[in-house]
Amino acid sequence: xxxxxDMTFVLVVVxxxxxxxxxxxxxxxxxxxxxxxxxxxxxxxxxxxxxDLGHVLLVAGGAxxxxxxxxxWLMFRAIREAAIRREVEPLIGYxxxxxxxxxxxxxxxxxxRGLPLPTPEMHTFLVPTALSTVWTGLLLVVSRKKAVTxxxxxxxxxxxxxxxxxxxxxxxxVMVEAGVLLDLLAAVFVMGIVMFHINREFxxxxxxxxxxxxx
Amino acid sequence: MVPFLLLLLLxxxxxxxxxxxxxxxxxxxxxxxxxxxxxxxxxWLHPEPPLFGGYLFLDAPGKVVLATVSALxxxxxxxxxxxxxxxxxxxxxxxxxxxxxxxAAMTVVGLAQHLGVLWVAIELTTLSxxxxxxxxxxxxxxxxxxxxxxxxSLGIALALLGTFFVALSGAGxxxxxxxxxxxxxxxxxxLSKPWVRAAFVFLLVGYGTKMGLAPLHSWxxxxxxxxxxxxxxxxxxxxxxxAFLALVRVFQVTRAAGExxxxxxxxxxxxxxxxxxxxxxxxxxxxxxxMLAYSSVEHMGILAVGLGLGGGAVAGAFYHVVNNGLAxxxxxxAAGNIHRGYGSKRVEDVRxxxxxxxxxxxxxxxxxxxxxGTPPFSPFWSEFVILNGALGSGRWAVGGxxxxxxxxxxxxxxxxxxxxxxxxDRGAPERTGFRDSWxxxxxxxxxxxxxxxxGLxxxxxxASLFRSxxxxxxxxx
Numbered sequence: 001x002x003x004x005x006d007m008t009f010v011l012v013v014v015x016x017x018x019x020x021x022x023x024x025x026x027x028x029x030x031x032x033x034x035x036x037x038x039x040x041x042x043x044x045x046x047x048x049x050x051x052d053l054g055h056v057l058l059v060a061g062g063a064x065x066x067x068x069x070x071x072x073w074l075m076f077r078a079i080r081e082a083a084i085r086r087e088v089e090p091l092i093g094y095x096x097x098x099x100x101x102x103x104x105x106x107x108x109x110x111x112x113r114g115l116p117l118p119t120p121e122m123h124t125f126l127v128p129t130a131l132s133t134v135w136t137g138l139l140l141v142v143s144r145k146k147a148v149t150x151x152x153x154x155x156x157x158x159x160x161x162x163x164x165x166x167x168x169x170x171x172x173x174v175m176v177e178a179g180v181l182l183d184l185l186a187a188v189f190v191m192g193i194v195m196f197h198i199n200r201e202f203x204x205x206x207x208x209x210x211x212x213x214x215x
Numbered sequence: 216m217v218p219f220l221l222l223l224l225l226x227x228x229x230x231x232x233x234x235x236x237x238x239x240x241x242x243x244x245x246x247x248x249x250x251x252x253x254x255x256x257x258x259w260l261h262p263e264p265p266l267f268g269g270y271l272f273l274d275a276p277g278k279v280v281l282a283t284v285s286a287l288x289x290x291x292x293x294x295x296x297x298x299x300x301x302x303x304x305x306x307x308x309x310x311x312x313x314x315x316x317x318x319a320a321m322t323v324v325g326l327a328q329h330l331g332v333l334w335v336a337i338e339l340t341t342l343s344x345x346x347x348x349x350x351x352x353x354x355x356x357x358x359x360x361x362x363x364x365x366x367x368s369l370g371i372a373l374a375l376l377g378t379f380f381v382a383l384s385g386a387g388x389x390x391x392x393x394x395x396x397x398x399x400x401x402x403x404x405x406l407s408k409p410w411v412r413a414a415f416v417f418l419l420v421g422y423g424t425k426m427g428l429a430p431l432h433s434w435x436x437x438x439x440x441x442x443x444x445x446x447x448x449x450x451x452x453x454x455x456x457x458a459f460l461a462l463v464r465v466f467q468v469t470r471a472a473g474e475x476x477x478x479x480x481x482x483x484x485x486x487x488x489x490x491x492x493x494x495x496x497x498x499x500x501x502x503x504x505x506m507l508a509y510s511s512v513e514h515m516g517i518l519a520v521g522l523g524l525g526g527g528a529v530a531g532a533f534y535h536v537v538n539n540g541l542a543x544x545x546x547x548x549a550a551g552n553i554h555r556g557y558g559s560k561r562v563e564d565v566r567x568x569x570x571x572x573x574x575x576x577x578x579x580x581x582x583x584x585x586x587x588g589t590p591p592f593s594p595f596w597s598e599f600v601i602l603n604g605a606l607g608s609g610r611w612a613v614g615g616x617x618x619x620x621x622x623x624x625x626x627x628x629x630x631x632x633x634x635x636x637x638x639x640d641r642g643a644p645e646r647t648g649f650r651d652s653w654x655x656x657x658x659x660x661x662x663x664x665x666x667x668x669x670g671l672x673x674x675x676x677x678a679s680l681f682r683s684x685x686x687x688x689x690x691x692x
Contacts, residue, residue, distance in 0.1 A: 117383070118407050157372050167386075168383060168386065213359060213441070
């Protein structure tokens, strides 16, 4: 059981690194969808008998439906309508991004050692995985130029926050967790609409063309 | 009362979305604003017990912020009657319903006594304003909306992580295991200190992005520059103040956990950095709406310094919330009028605004004097109280830098404002059809009179409200 959990955490981190190195948008969206599915699996694996079963199923099912199915579908529609395939010339190249991502994982492990968990029964990989996923998301948002990749970065960041939230399934009221999923949905939805407008206005989804406002 | 008000606002937002007529739709804004003001007055006079098991309650800091929001929203609702009539060619369906949704979200932030509810409401303020920045439907406003949405969403995601850290800090076997403000404050030193410290860092970055503290302000000049004046006024005078309230809540918890000293240093540092950066970018600014964005960065810095200094300065910070909110209303609405009157917001095109727009031009100048802390306007007094707090507690360096940045901002902003207002409008772009009218010049004038009145005479219930708000975050005179 425990080795399965280890494996899932490692896969989440591996997907982070894959995302940092991938230039094909379709593959990147599939990787984010797979990460969403893994998170839903984690929600099930980490549940202890003490947890309310309905609540655990709600979180896992919600993550699967939204993170692994609905949002990837929305993103695929976006790249099909905008007819784009690849990220071109990221601001930070693929190899440096990978190195930064790897450094992030190391730092996340070091950082989480300094933060003792008040609930010691939790898995030791959880906090480092969450923090390195958040770091990967931030890195993707600032270092990529396509609007689609920036949204993917935001999704990865939210995935990291979600992993951390799993620590709190018994402390947090349902309302806040529902809020997490709903807000993510709403944010991506609004971003999607804006992306369509960007595409129509400039016939491109490069945020490079969005550079007329500066001091 | 509170649930009724929130339902009414959401109902009005839905009604605005399905309202068929573009010309009569802005009336719904007026209905929402009047209902909100009436509701706030009622809550003020007859306080209600905590609602929904203590999740919503109006305490002193909430009162300060929500009263400002209410007054500013009322003024902008009146203004929008004239403004949206002038711009009847643009579809205002999303704009009107988004503003009503924003008002509901800000009300929840003001009342929230639970860090999770607070976070959800702050997120809703972002989602309801992002589409409104795209009101003008052109490439520049689209760019501004995209940046605003992306940067704010990142901030809000980090704030959620910070909120989880707070939850975890109290998740031990004898911790409060709740995000209710009252139980967190009660648990105080029992919270896990390393986690509270990490939480404060993430929440400061998250809500600091929403406030627009430097260096997290990158969305501000674009959004304020491209959004209509109404939205600029509400973003700079209401949304940022609401985000400041969120930071106040976080600070309350951090202080109760015994990590106040570290939090104070971080606040004073970021506050002074914001003021310095605003002073640098304010000078030689060629777009007068973007200039106002840097003024907003500066004033968020002042609020952070006031909160971080502690002692008497905290009451000054709450006083400044009101003053900055009202003064920003004057500036953005007057700037919106000047923009419409010339069809340009570039400083090299616009001159002689005092002649072309005999009310809005002088109002822009008066608003500048007010916001930079010239007596007898009220921001002078609140900035004075904060400065006094710095010098009184022997922090000469902080006080000196505070004064220096205020002076540099005054000079830099003054040069731009005078270029716009003074002189002859020959050679400036053709007159557009826009003239000063009661509906467009009246609301900023009313706000300016309020700023002046508060500077001449501060009613004692208000003064004691600022003191009791400050007492909750460890400020006492």
